[in-house]
Amino acid sequence: MRAAAGRAAAGAGAARRALGRAAGHPAVGRAAAGAGRAWAPVGRVLRRVPWRRSAAIAAVLAVAAALGTFVYALATLPVNGGLVVEPTSSALVVRSEAGQAFATRGIIKGAKLSPRDVPPVLAQAIVAIEDRRFYDHPGIDLRGLARAALRNAAAGGTREGGSTLTQQLVRMMYLSQDRTLKRKVQEAVLALWLESQLDKQEILTRYLNTAYFGAGVYGADAAAQRYFGKPARDLTLPEAAMLAGLVRAPSQLAPHRNLDGARGRAAQVLDAMTETGAITREQAEAAKRSPATVQVPTETPVGTNYFVDAVADAAKGLIGTGPADATVRSTLDLTLQNIAESVLARRLDGDGERRKVGQGAIVAMAPDGAILAMVGGRDYADSQFNRATQARRQPGSLFKLFVYLTALRNGYRPDSVMVDRPTQIGEWEPENYGGRYRGSVTLRTAFAQSVNTVAVQLAEAVGLPAVIATARGLGVQSELPSVPSLALGSAETTLMEMTRAYAAVAAGTETVEPYTIRQITSRDQTLYNRPPVAPAPMRDATARAGMVDLLAAVVREGTGKAARVAVPSGGKTGTTQDYRDAWFVGFAADLVVGVWVGNDDNSPMEGVTGGDMPAQIWRDVVTQALAARAKSAKAARPTTAVSLPPPEARPAPEARPARGGAVNGTPAVVDTGTLDFDGTTVRLLGVDGLGGRNARELGRYLRRRDVACLPAGEGDGFRCTLDGQDLSELILFNGGGRASADATPELLAAEEQARSNRIGIWRR
Structure with missing residues (x-):
């Protein structure tokens, strides 16, 4: 043992001698001296200050920093911060003639709930x-903060928030959405203060009146009106x-865009309500x-x-821009509107x-002036200019x-x-379409064939x-x-x-006033009811009857033969x-329809x-x-007939035997309206x-499915049918083609x- 100690001492001495020799080197000596001088003050401080005192100083500094942050947060509490909702006009919910809501304009504001108005189920x-x-x-x-922190740590990210309803409310009312320490401190202080000023029910009510529910609506009553058409x-x-x-x-779960997501989230809410004892498991499952x-x-x-x-525009003229949301019962016939849109799109896309x-543009009107359908152009998304009401074009004949x-x-x-005959007025000489003259003709023939010279002679004769007075009386204001x-x-x-003028002739009245609104209500108050109107009969019934005769001749034997329908008509x-x-403007039964086609740039x-x-x-x-x-x-009439199921389950109509025979098998698809059965081509009825x-x-x-086809009648x-379904109907119902003539x-x-x-080709 003593020998080992001796060897260690000898080694230490050798080390000291080596260091001494190194220190004797000029460069090393200077470096050592400099380092010693640099660290000398630190060493003196460390020798003078005990470690406990250092820890206490650090703690005091930390508390001072926290207190400073707290004081700064209080000093910078916003006076006018929080949620800012841009001012908007009152919302307008538009319903069809049949009462179906189909459009909403503006932001629904709803009513401010009081604590007694909050439905318990929503709370x-x-x-x-x-x-x-x-x-x-x-x-x-x-406790909630700790629980959220543990769950977020386990999930490896933010999955649950720890803010209370009170904290959320003060954030919406007073603070910004910034994720900073200052905002968190302000949020906590204001939450404690708000709880000291208001009871729980009042805090919950204010939260429901302030929260954002998507689709541009703030507040539970506005959301209930927006999504479900009822008060909260x-x-x-x-x-x-x-x-x-x-x-x-x-924004992500708004049910008008993501109904499945909103329902999935609602199911989670129902489970949470079950866990809290608010509802039973049976009630949750039923919901x-x-x-x-x-x-x-x-x-x-x-x-x-x-x-x-x-x-x-009409509602603004009738009730102004009041602060309350309003519901309009309009004159629109949704079925007729869809028909008009579909027909115009098919014709413009086809030819x-x-x-x-x-x-193109279409107006469909009832004889009393109610606008049943309006198509102001090919695509509203591309152009909001309404060619039915705003475009002024020459009407020609x-x-x-x-x-x-x-x-x-x-x-x-x-x-x-x-x-x-050739007619000249001053320097102007009108010509007929085609450049020919017919000689003696009746007014019926001249009108049906749209003879220009006769119209000019009549205008000269009557003045x-x-x-102009006749046109003004029938509603032409241009x-x-x-x-x-x-x-x-x-x-x-x-x-x-032009459509309202023809409607007046069809109805036999002096004039027709077009209108789009029957009633306007706001919550439980009626703001406007269209008064009953007794139109004045056309003062010259004989002249009106003669005019209807001329209009019928146009369709029966004149330039409008392409407009023939199965009921008496004129145009x-x-x-x-x-x-x-x-x-082309005309009437049939109780319907008046006007059609215009052309180009916005007035090109031919x-x-x-x-x-x-x-x-x-x-x-x-x-x-x-x-x-x-x-x-x-x-x-609508009481009947014992069996109602038809929806297209998916509707049996195909029984095909009528016609020329040619049945075609069966697994076809190849030429296009969605044409099938090929081993060289035999079949055109599906009604599908372009x-x-x-x-x-x-x-x-x-x-693929690998059997299709049975039978001739549909006189045409080709x-x-x-496929598994009992009408294939043409199936294709059109899913937007796989357009309806043909x-x-x-x-x-x-x-x-x-x-x-x-908006499925298939109609998707936008």
Whole structure:
């Protein structure tokens, strides 16, 4: 042992001698001396200050920093901070003639709830999902904070918040959404202060009045009105659970866009309510089986926006811009609106490019002036300019209505004879379409064939001031210059003006006032009811009867033969120079429809006349509208007939035997309207087929499946069935094609449903 110690001592001595020699080196010596001088003050401080005193100083500094942060947070509490909602006009919920809500404009504000107005089921839902210890903590829940921290640590990220309802309320009312220490301190202080000032029920009520529920609405009553069309006090358990689930992620879960997500979150709320004892497990399961459904759309169907614009303008004129939300019962027939949109889109998409037709507009009106449908253009998303009410275009021969009605009032009759001959007024010499003259013709023939020279002669005979007076009396408000060419429609008018004029003749009244609103209500108060109007009969019944005779002749034997329908009808074509505008306005049964096609830049179309595309559009709209109305009237009558199931389950109609035979097998898809059975081509009745992805999807659907087809009648179409379903109806119902000219009312209804649901090719 002593030997080992001796060896260690000897080693230490050697080390000291080595260090001494190194220190003797000039460079090393200077470095050592400098280091010693640098660390000398630190060493003296460490020798003088005990470690306990250092720790105490550090603690004091930390407390001072925390106190400083706290004082700074208090000193910078915002005076006017918190939630800022941009001022908006009152919301307008628009309902159809039948009472169906289909559009909403503006931001629904709802009513401010008082504590006694808060439905218990909503209060229980909010507390269960957002702050279960709401009634037990003083504004800050330390237990909840600890629980949230543990769960977030276990999840590896933020999965649960620890803020109480009171903290959330002060954040919304007074603070910003910044995630800073200062804001957290301010939030805690204000939460404790608010709890000392208000009772729990008042805090909960203010929270419900302030929270954001998506779709631009703040407050529970506004959300109930927006999504369910009812005040908050009438919420059911499934609806209350859905609203309570929205406050965590309102934009992501808003039920008008993500109904499945909102229902899934509502199910979590129901489970939480069960855990807190607010409801029983049986009540929760029953609510899950009957989840809430959105009743009021928050996004207007694209095609109805032209009509909704008109409603909003009319409502502003009737009730102003009051602070309360309002509900409008409009005149819109949703079925007819869908028909009009579908027909116009199909015609423009089909022939529009080839014939250089870029735009179109349709107005459908009841004889009393109620606007039943309005299509102001091809696509509202591309252009909000309403071509039915705002575009002023030359009506061409459509204006002859006023010339001939004035003549009939001045003693002329439909059988009165005029001479179709070259006519000149000053330097102006009108020509007939085609450049030919017919000689002696009756007024009926001249009007039916749209003879220009006769119209000009009549206008000269009765006087242009009288023609202008007739037009004014029938509702034309546009400027009408008193020049000879006015007789041929050289002045500019709107489609709405011309349609209302023809409606007055159809109804036998002096004038028709178009309107879009029947009633306006706000909560439980009626703000406007359209008063009953007794229209004045047209003062010259004989002249009116003669005018109806002339209008019927246009469709029966004149330029409007393409507009023939299965019921008595009448109308008039209109075409302007160089084919820049083409019109058809007419009436059938209790429906008046006006159609215009042309181009926004006033460029010429490719030979399109009023008796061409506009008359065809008019015919399609009226035919489908009358069929839909007949079907609706039949359904409304008491009957023992069995109602039809939806298209998915509806058995295909029994095919009628016709020329040719049945075709069966697994087809190849040429397009969605054409199938190929080993070289035999079958065209599906009522479907204009599409290729590309639509055809590929149909091909995958039909792969290795048997399809049975039978001739559908006199045409070349076939009715094909797949597992008992009508294949044409199935394709149209899913937006896989467009309805063709030979489509039956059932097939047109299937297309309208797809268009309304925005599926397949109608998706935007």
